[in-house]
Amino acid sequence: VVQGIFSNICSIYCFHQQFLLPALQKRMEEWWDSNPRIGDILQKLAPFLKMYGEYVKNFDRAMELVNTWMERSAQFKLIVQEIQREERCGNLTLQHHMLEPVQRIPRYELLLKDYLHRLPQDAPDHRDAQKSLELIATAAEHSNAAIRKMERMRKLLKVYELLGGEEDIVNPTNELIKEGHILKLSNKNGTSQDRYLILFNDRLLYCVPKLRLIGQKYGVRARIDVDGMELKETSSAAVPRTFLVSGKQRSLELQARTEEEKKDECKAIQATIQRHEQTVESFRQLTCSLRDEESTPSCVELGKRAPTPIREKEVTLCMKCQEPFNSITKRRHHCKACGHVVCGKCSEFRARLSYDNNRTNRVCVDCYAMLVGASPTPSLLTSSTTRRRSILEKQASLAAENSVICSFLHHMEKGAGRGWQKAWFVIPENEPLVLYVYGAPQV
Secondary structure, three states, rough: OHHHOOHHHHHHHHHHHHHHHHHHHHHHHOOOOOOOOOOOHHHHHHHHHHHHHHHHHHHHHHHHHHHHHHHHHHHHHHHHHHOOOOOOOOOOOOHHHHHHHHHHHHHHHHHHHHHHHHOOOOOOOHHHHHHHHHHHHHHHHHHHHHHHHHHHHHHHHHHHHHHOOOOOOOOOOEEEEEEEEEEEEEEOOEEEEEEEEEOOEEEEEEEEEOOOOOOOOEEEEEEHHHHHHHHHHEEOOOOOOOEEEEOOOEEEEEEOOHHHHHHHHHHHHHHHHHHHHHHHHHHHHHHHHHHOOOOOOOOOOOOOOOOOOOHHOOEEOOOOOOOOOOOOOOOOOEOOOOOOOOOOOHHOOEEEEEOOOOOOEOHHHHHHHHOOOOOOOOOOOOHHHHHHHHHHHHHHHHHOOOOOEEEEEHHHHHHOOOOOEEEEEEEEEEOOOEEEEEEEEOO
């Protein structure tokens, strides 16, 4: 319970006590003598402020734990009240003190802005202070992103409970766009039936109410993937405020209760479709630009000529999801389009290849997207594959370009039960005290 309440506050306290505060105190002693600057200290230590993001993300759960145990345990409540009465607590509640770390980063940002505003442009500390402000603003955004992520997951859990756990929607890649009641026009007699519509960034769930004595629940009657979805206007004088949602799985003619409600629904659905199309296009362009020209056919030639396969023994990790291979549960496979060595899960796609007389062959997820012209549906493409690919290909290449040093090294995790694993290590120029470790394809 204590760990759940205070999260990583011990790490935050140690950072301030052992690093930030001593460095600032020493600089203040030298301020008027020879070194009137703090920007260099903040620039060096600001990246560590990102650890506040974990505390912020846990804050709401911590508040719930405190309130729950204050009600549940008289002994817990007595201990908290005794501590709150101490002089050093300033007659403030535990909840008030727990809020202080949440407000710390925004305060640092405001103080540094005020410092820069008062600092002359030609001051020696101006450049370092400006860079420090950018780093602290990044840490603030990191905390805000943690809050947004937590709120997004809370909404998903609420919908998950509403559906009685029928639909697997609690996933970091999922985003709830809109939910609410809607009318469904019957194909038989044209009557209106009350239904519940839930729109995510990758799917639309058409739900019907369940009969329950306590609490409202819904059952999923139909699911329409956003990929391939179309929205059409079908209103008429006889049947006003209607629109048609069609997709690969099903078409639904829906009716809103008011014109404003119809406008909101259509706007949300259309925006989701457009955003998905933009994501697919970006995915294709990124896939094309990140391919190794020496070992992979170009985007134009993909599937038209046989690739140069990579020797399996030289690869210890899947070149897509970075999971280690083994001889039993994670075997090696070759993508017949690009020649990369991938696991079964990342090559469970089939596409016709011109060089093989247009026969269907096993291909990896990236080649499938390029050859078919659309990214795999959520049921085929797992969130873990998407997330790992994003971290490896988007961030590692950018960080390596602006790094103090970067190289392949081998590392071993204690207690993991694995041997030495190859990884890509990067120390960025803008974060010289942070070591980033990326999974390596190991070719």
